Amino acid sequence: MGLSISVFGMGYVGSVSAACFAHVGHKVIGVDVSSHKVEMMAGGRSPIVEARMSELVEEGHRTGLLHATTSAEDAIRDSEISFVCVGTPSMRSGKLDLSYVERVVHEIGLALKQKKSFHVVVLRSTVIPGTTETLVVPTLEKASGLRAGVDFAVCYNPEFMREGSAVADFLQPPYTVLGAQEQRHLEPVKQLYKTVSGPVFETTIPVAEMVKYVCNAFHAVKIGFANEVGTLCKNLGVDTEAVTKIYTSDTKLNISPAYLSPGFAFGGSCLPKDLRALSHRAKELDVQLPLLESILPSNLLHIDRAVESVLRTNKKKISFLGLSFKPGTDDLRESPQVHMIKRLLGEGCQLRVWDRDVLLGRLAGSNRQYIEEVIPHIGSLLSADLEEVVRSGEVVVIATKVDKDQLAACLGQEQIVIDLVNLASAARPRAGASYQGICW
Ligand SMILES: NC(=O)c1ccc[n+]([C@@H]2O[C@H](COP(=O)([O-])OP(=O)(O)OC[C@H]3O[C@@H](n4cnc5c(N)ncnc54)[C@H](O)[C@@H]3O)[C@@H](O)[C@H]2O)c1
Numbered sequence: 505m506g507l508s509i510s511v512f513g514m515g516y517v518g519s520v521s522a523a524c525f526a527h528v529g530h531k532v533i534g535v536d537v538s539s540h541k542v543e544m545m546a547g548g549r550s551p552i553v554e555a556r557m558s559e560l561v562e563e564g565h566r567t568g569l570l571h572a573t574t575s576a577e578d579a580i581r582d583s584e585i586s587f588v589c590v591g592t593p594s595m596r597s598g599k600l601d602l603s604y605v606e607r608v609v610h611e612i613g614l615a616l617k618q619k620k621s622f623h624v625v626v627l628r629s630t631v632i633p634g635t636t637e638t639l640v641v642p643t644l645e646k647a648s649g650l651r652a653g654v655d656f657a658v659c660y661n662p663e664f665m666r667e668g669s670a671v672a673d674f675l676q677p678p679y680t681v682l683g684a685q686e687q688r689h690l691e692p693v694k695q696l697y698k699t700v701s702g703p704v705f706e707t708t709i710p711v712a713e714m715v716k717y718v719c720n721a722f723h724a725v726k727i728g729f730a731n732e733v734g735t736l737c738k739n740l741g742v743d744t745e746a747v748t749k750i751y752t753s754d755t756k757l758n759i760s761p762a763y764l765s766p767g768f769a770f771g772g773s774c775l776p777k778d779l780r781a782l783s784h785r786a787k788e789l790d791v792q793l794p795l796l797e798s799i800l801p802s803n804l805l806h807i808d809r810a811v812e813s814v815l816r817t818n819k820k821k822i823s824f825l826g827l828s829f830k831p832g833t834d835d836l837r838e839s840p841q842v843h844m845i846k847r848l849l850g851e852g853c854q855l856r857v858w859d860r861d862v863l864l865g866r867l868a869g870s871n872r873q874y875i876e877e878v879i880p881h882i883g884s885l886l887s888a889d890l891e892e893v894v895r896s897g898e899v900v901v902i903a904t905k906v907d908k909d910q911l912a913a914c915l916g917q918e919q920i921v922i923d924l925v926n927l928a929s930a931a932r933p934r935a936g937a938s939y940q941g942i943c944w
Pocket residue numbers: 512513514515516517518535536537538541589590591592604607608611628629630631663664665666667
């Protein structure tokens with residue numbers, strides 16, 4: 505059986521949501537401050553130019569499932585779920601303008617005051633994490649005199665549609681993300697999405713708010729990256745299409761979750777060197793590639809953050825686990841761990857360092873020369889005894905994969921653990937005064 509929905513904001517997101525919900529059998533009331541848009545919707549005409557919208561709005565008009573009004577009060581009275589789809593434009597500073605959101609939820613709150621039955625308010629507008637809980641909920645409570653979670657519920661449900669294919673994206677999204685303070689508040693919203701394909705993620709409100717921004721930022725990074733790669737190819741006289749076809753066909757390392765888990769900085773013998781060479785060649789060609797050129801400075805900043813996280817503890821004795829740039833190798837070239845240890849030594853910290861793979865390499869002679877000639881001061885801090893290294897510090901820095909039980913066996917309750925590599929939660933040792941990450 506269909507539900508009764510009101511949709512606030514008859515712009516791109518709101519009118520598509522309204523028309524699609526009516527198309528799958530729900531009773532929908534569109535609300536807008538623009539009487540022109542309301543008249544169009546009420547008359548069966550789409551207020552936006554978008555594929556399939558004319559057909560769907562006309563269909564909603566014919567079936568009697570799609571209505572429109574300028575009255576927030578009428579819309580709230582005649583619906584059980586309200587979607588907020590008003591604009592959240594940029595201010596001159598880049599700050600998000602939340603005035604439309606604030607105004608509309610104030611109006612919804614006033615209307616809720618007149619209502620006896622439970623109501624669910626679902627925010628769809630893109631908002632900075634925290635907005636729903638710090639602006640939307642208090643504004644609704646203040647205007648209605650009711651309590652969120654008791655008399656009404658608030659959820660966050662981002663929209664992933666693209667203009668140009670918005671109806672198709674609404675009906676076949678990559679997934680549906682539903683954020684709520686309590687999962688039971690999502691029951692009626694989940695009902696609504698039964699006809700929509702793809703997985704449903706039930707999560708907290710701030711996670712749902714953030715996912716929307718991360719998706720858009722990632723799309724923007726991908727476009728910027730592709731355009732810079734293309735520009736460089738063109739200037740080098742290399743076939744852009746052929747390069748793109750090949751590198752995007754790699755779904756193991758390129759178009760995949762690989763390298764997308766927040767953790768420590770990159771290093772090693774390839775990434776820094778190859779990024780530098782590309783940037784250098786681009787400069788020779790007088791081609792600016794700000795995205796590619798920003799990656800190494802971003803990586804250095806990440807090492808700074810890691811150093812800061814240790815210095816903030818105000819402890820001087822540091823047990824450092826991991827020296828090579830990634831687990832399973834003894835390669836120390838451009839290792840961010842080496843860089844970080846040098847910084848900490850410069851700040852007057854006393855370090856003991858352990859790395860199983862580097863010690864093996866040293867025994868085999870493969871990295872002995874590097875340690876003895878390039879970083880002798882760090883070589884002298886290396887120990888093969890994990891327990892001795894862990895017990896020597898007030899702060900234990902995990903910068904490589906390490907056996908959880910072995911580490912837990914020698915960790916003291918008073919020690920602070922800083923995990924740079926973001927070990928899987930099942931692989932984290934339990935002991936320690938606190939367990940912190942730098943970007944998680
Ligand atoms: N456009 C997209 O493709 C897209 C996709 C996903 C998310 N979003 C996000 O969704 C939100 C809406 O975007 P949009 O492009 O649909 O905006 P829009 O500017 O096209 O539409 C907003 C509508 O809200 C109406 N409105 C403003 N105050 C109102 C009030 N108090 N009561 C009722 N109606 C009111 C406006 O008159 C307007 O018609 C934004 O936060 C945006 O970032 C947009």
